[in-house]
Amino acid sequence: MKRYYSLSDYFKKTYGEKWIKLSVDGGFTCPNRDGTLSHQGCVFCSEEGSGEFAGLIQSGVKAFASNIEAQIESQKKLLSKKWNAESYIAYFQNYTNTYKPIEALDILYKEALGCAGIKGLVVSTRPDCVRAEHIDLFKHNHVLWVELGLQSVHDEKSEWLNRHYSYSDFKRAFDLLSVAGIQVVVHLIAGLPGEGKEDFLESVRTISTLKPFGVKFHMLNIVEGTEMARLFKIAHWPMLSESTYIEWICDAIEMLDPDIVIHRLTGDAHKSKLIEPKWILNKRSVLNGIDKCLVARNSKQGIKVLE
Numbered sequence: 001m002k003r004y005y006s007l008s009d010y011f012k013k014t015y016g017e018k019w020i021k022l023s024v025d026g027g028f029t030c031p032n033r034d035g036t037l038s039h040q041g042c043v044f045c046s047e048e049g050s051g052e053f054a055g056l057i058q059s060g061v062k063a064f065a066s067n068i069e070a071q072i073e074s075q076k077k078l079l080s081k082k083w084n085a086e087s088y089i090a091y092f093q094n095y096t097n098t099y100k101p102i103e104a105l106d107i108l109y110k111e112a113l114g115c116a117g118i119k120g121l122v123v124s125t126r127p128d129c130v131r132a133e134h135i136d137l138f139k140h141n142h143v144l145w146v147e148l149g150l151q152s153v154h155d156e157k158s159e160w161l162n163r164h165y166s167y168s169d170f171k172r173a174f175d176l177l178s179v180a181g182i183q184v185v186v187h188l189i190a191g192l193p194g195e196g197k198e199d200f201l202e203s204v205r206t207i208s209t210l211k212p213f214g215v216k217f218h219m220l221n222i223v224e225g226t227e228m229a230r231l232f233k234i235a236h237w238p239m240l241s242e243s244t245y246i247e248w249i250c251d252a253i254e255m256l257d258p259d260i261v262i263h264r265l266t267g268d269a270h271k272s273k274l275i276e277p278k279w280i281l282n283k284r285s286v287l288n289g290i291d292k293c294l295v296a297r298n299s300k301q302g303i304k305v306l307e
């Protein structure tokens with residue numbers, strides 16, 4: 001048993017078994033990419049819309065996929081080597097997965113739900129692309145949770161990120177979903193340039209008080225082809241070391257409400273495209289480091305909330 005509330009503990013507690021997430025590419029774009037808000041996208045957003053592992057995988061290489069079922073079957077085949085599961089979730093991950101007309105979304109979501117073993121959907125989107133008309137759609141299509149990329153509660157960072165939405169936009173979407181009983185997972189990034197530990201922990205504290213269903217923590221990655229890679233090559237700001245990241249994440253876990261499910265403690269990136277930090281490629285080392293740090297502190301999730 002972990003010292004934090006992990007997603008696999010949530011699945012076991014709620015459904016009595018492990019459920020596997022399969023990342024699918026619904027052929028979306030994003031208003032921050034197609035010129036509606038900007039052509040540039042968020043500074044960290046890659047060509048794949050921050051969803052490098054979504055889609056049809058053949059021999060470890062992402063290939064063109066014309067339909068959702070083919071993507072789901074290819075991912076099931078790939079993951080069956082690692083896990084023996086019969087229950088799956090289709091995860092609409094890359095770009096903005098509510099950025100199509102409602103009728104088109106309905107067809108797409110139903111296609112995923114109709115695939116063998118798919119028990120529900122996860123939809124990742126921008127707060128400004130969540131409106132009242134999406135609520136019924138989510139309920140009818142068994143959307144288990146909606147993921148909102150926030151990264152930081154500090155609006156001055158939003159400009160640097162070229163995010164094109166504010167904390168109050170996020171809060172409006174969060175409230176709309178929460179009041180309707182739809183679970184929300186919030187993404188936060190540690191190590192943004194100009195943000196120290198206290199800035200990051202302030203984001204964590206603010207989100208914890210909202211009591212979302214879940215959070216995802218990411219270390220800032222510099223990936224080839226992004227605006228951030230271009231900026232990094234000029235400014236070369238210092239990145240967090242693995243040990244500092246582990247310390248920050250343990251502090252964050254301690255101040256996170258114990259009922260919030262931690263969906264992710266470190267990020268993924270393609271080795272060939274990752275510029276910095278290289279240590280994130282050894283995910284096992286980061287996760288073990290977090291476990292060891294919590295044991296050494298005799299600590300656990302929420303210990304600083306309960307005090």
Ligand code: SF4
Nearest residue numbers: 030032041042045095
């Ligand atoms: S909102 Fe998401 S898909 Fe759109 S530019 Fe930002 S990271 Fe990329």
